[in-house]
Amino acid sequence: MTVAQEYADRHTPAEAAAVLALHEAVLAAAGLDVAVKYGLLMYTVDGGWKHWVAGINVTRKGACLRFLWGVLLDDPLGVLRAGTATLMTWDIPIGTEIDTAQVGAYVREAVAKRDYFKANSDEVAAVAKAANTAKRRLR
8 A cells, every 4th residue: 555545545535536636646747755744645855855845635625735835836827825934735625626737737846946945945935924924914
């Protein structure tokens, strides 16, 4: 049994189907390491878990595809919502068909921007926090 299947088996059949569909899309996009960490099905490059690329989990909103440095992603579909200073999440309602091509595009972009994030993570976080603070002030 794979790590992804073990993780999926913790959920309802519909949630498990979404997790496994996302898992397959992520792996098809990039050859990443996979493990369960912090309650997420996580993906990284060469075992570098401190700078993980993507994570999958299930919430009441549905299946979530999380990107540690999502603030650096272009987000052409406008699907990412803010999380922490740099984390962004794509919420996918359970039962929605997973567009593997679109998921793959986001994952490939995240992998491509990994080295930049690693080299500049403090600066990226500071800029993201300042932008979030400015947005809150405008409300």
